[in-house]
Amino acid sequence: MHSLGAKSYLTDDEIELQRMARRFMENEVAAATPEMEATGMLSMELMREMGRLGLLGTFFPEKYGGGGFTITSRAIVSEEMARINAGLDISIFADIVLFARAIARHGTEEQKQKYLEPVLRGEKIGSMAITEPKGGSDALSARSQARRDGDDYIVNGHKIFITNSPVADFILVIARTDGKDREINGGTWFILERGVDGLSTSKPFEKLGMKSSPTGEVFIDNVRVPAENILGEVNRGFYYLMESLDVERVLEGASNIGIAQACLDAAAKYAQERVVFGKRISQYQLIQEKIAEMATGIELSRTMLYRLMRAVEREEVVTCEAAMLKLYSSRMAVQASSDAIQIFGGNGYMEEYPVARYYRDAKHHEIGAGTTEIQKIIIAREILKQYGSA
Ligand SMILES: Cc1cc2nc3c(=O)[nH]c(=O)nc-3n(C[C@H](O)[C@H](O)[C@H](O)COP(=O)(O)OP(=O)(O)OC[C@H]3O[C@@H](n4cnc5c(N)ncnc54)[C@H](O)[C@@H]3O)c2cc1C
The missing domain is CATH 1.20.140.10 (Butyryl-CoA Dehydrogenase, subunit A, domain 3)
Known part of the structure; x- marks a missing residue:
């Protein structure tokens, strides 16, 4: 199928991963695609199976249930997945590359155990919310705000076009905690869990394509976030x-x-x-x-x-x-x-x-x-x- 032999750019272990991923996509993902496209929903059974086979967490440390490969492994799996179902691939992109990778890079040990591990097992779904109704290209002009209240933060905002948000268990949200509009300083990431007071999500949008991937809005109305749900340093989010x-x-x-x-x-x-x-x-x-x-x-x-x-x-x-x-x-x-x-x-x-x-x-x-x-x-x-x- 590929004109250039994979050996010229992949290691033997990566070629093995590519073969395994291709088999899984051509069999399991292809079979589940008509239903995911029709319902606009991810198959949690498929997610758990990918978690079990190690197809989600390929490049994360083994300590958290990852595969210990380099990040190139994500490109290998993504190519094979998008060949069969690009919608599923963008959902896993949001889940793994946007959400889980941010937790792995900036999270505390407790956050990694609590959020990273179940996502890599395919049991929980993550998403990352940056885009707002006033525009996505200019991310630094995000209007979502968070103010300090004792040790907690109170977050308010509205996010749109957020992959996985209708089904996500964890939503990583960026809000301004300091600085002026468009200033790179002053953004902070908050890990919001479904079910907390003031957090709600819309039903999935009807979209042109990527129908297997649910995309929706996130409404954040006076959500109280404890310090342990701040990701990384305050004001370093952007x-x-x-x-x-x-x-x-x-x-x-x-x-x-x-x-x-x-x-x-x-x-x-x-x-x-x-x-x-x-x-x-x-x-x-x-x-x-x-x-x-x-x-x-x-x-x-x-x-x-x-x-x-x-x-x-x-x-x-x-x-x-x-x-x-x-x-x-x-x-x-x-x-x-x-x-x-x-x-x-x-x-x-x-x-x-x-x-x-x-x-x-x-x-x-x-x-x-x-x-x-x-x-x-x-x-x-x-x-x-x-x-x-x-
Ligand atoms: C299916 C789907 C899934 C998505 N998932 C996520 C997600 O998980 N998380 C998330 O945060 N966001 C997500 N997004 C949002 C996406 O990142 C934004 O749609 C994108 O960044 C563009 O922002 P916008 O839609 O607000 O367009 P706008 O910023 O309003 O831009 C409108 C048009 O103006 C052009 N434009 C803007 N500025 C300039 C300029 N300076 N010069 C010339 N042209 C310009 C743009 O290129 C575009 O053509 C998703 C979008 C889609 C469609």
Whole structure:
């Protein structure tokens, strides 16, 4: 399936993980997908099974139930998962990369035991709430506020488009505790547990795609948060957010590659079966061009993804390259899904075939975790810095 042998960029243990993940996705996740797409809900049975097999916590310390791999393992699992169900993949992205990784990086020992371990076992679901109705691109202008009251904080706010929030057991919320609007200093993360007074979530939104993943609103109305539910240092929250964005963007590349690979797998097979004007359509050069473009985009994105994952492992700063990968691979996946539909003709427009879902799902990655426009702004800013100030 992959033109470049995985051996050129993965270790033997990672190849083994990739094989195991692929088997699980092609069997269990594929079987559960129609129901998750129809109900818009995660399958908790599937989550627990992934927890049991170690597919959720691959890169976390074994002490907390993780697999002890490097973070590259998340890219491997994500690529395989998004190839079968990109909606499930963004839910696990929110659960594992956004929520659990933040707890692992900034949490106390008690917080890790209480929140990280059940999430890695697939028994509890986490989510991370940054975006507000007034806008997501400008995260520093978050209006949610928290004020101190004795040893506690009282948090108020409204978050929107939050992956997993309709079902999440734990919601990590950022609110301003100090500083002026748009100041990087003065944001704090609070770990809110479902059931606390004043916390409620909406029902899932009806969405264009990523239907297996529930997305909703979070309403925070005078929620009293004890000191032990503050994540990391007070007022450092926006710094933590900015520090984690690069890795999140690199990892979104894996999801784009998974979607595009699914498009190529489906389209190449279909093109070799479909006969029009007495010939298989794979023999027509206009169809071959689409296959060639898809395969090239996938290969370029995958090569960059694993190069950046190794750089992330070495803790190198990859701000510009992460934005480039997100920009390029999300556009590539949208184009691949459009071309796949074209190759399928009328069948491509029908829900009976999976390419319509790939098309809807791919569009998300030009918006979530920073839009295409924001990636271009970051790339231009970083490049212009190299030539003096922008
Ligand atoms: C399915 C889904 C799941 C999501 N999950 C989460 C989640 O789990 N947690 C979370 O916090 N958020 C989540 N989001 C929110 C997502 O991160 C935001 O939608 C995204 O950051 C864009 O913010 P916005 O929607 O407010 O758009 P806006 O910020 O209002 O932007 C609107 C348009 O203006 C453009 N724009 C903005 N600023 C500029 C500029 N300076 N120059 C040029 N153009 C500009 C944008 O690129 C965009 O095209 C999710 C979104 C979706 C769709």
